[in-house]
Amino acid sequence: MRKTKDEILEYVSQLKGYEGYIQFMGKKIDENDVFAGENIDINDKSGYIYEAHFFNKTEKKSISIRQINDAWFVDETQLSDLSKDTCEFYCKPINGKHKIKMAQIWQTEKMNIGKVQDDKPCESLDVLKLKKIVFAGFIDDEKDGK
Secondary structure (H helix, E strand, O other): EEEHHHHHHHHOOOOOOOEEEEOOOOOOOOOHHHEEOOOOOOOOOOOEEEEEEEEEOOEEEEEEEEEEEEEEEEEEEEEHOOOOOOEEEEOOOOOOOEEEEEEEEEEEEEEEOOHHHHHHHHHOOEEEEEEEEEEEEEEOOOOOOO
């Protein structure tokens, strides 16, 4: 869904029980821009959100917000609806503290010969294709020391 700046600020402020972060345009992410399961309170309402990612553990819902030109696009993904074709991976921590967990969403497709040159060896076999990568919350994993 497409939203204006005021609509996106209202949308984000209504999220309850989500963890995530907001990246403001021209600014590094600081502790005020990271939320860990509490209500989201945007301190700088005059700033422009470049992108934001939120995840609700209870609802297993991921929300991605991206600014493109003069609008903000919101992508909501229900992770509980997904099958075994989802896997998780971890990214570099934000500010060295919050390690990000991402979920890759794959879908099975039949390949058509000649459609994509790199897929020619798969000849009408079922193959997994990456469809989307979404934010799946933070992980507190102290055992790797990173």
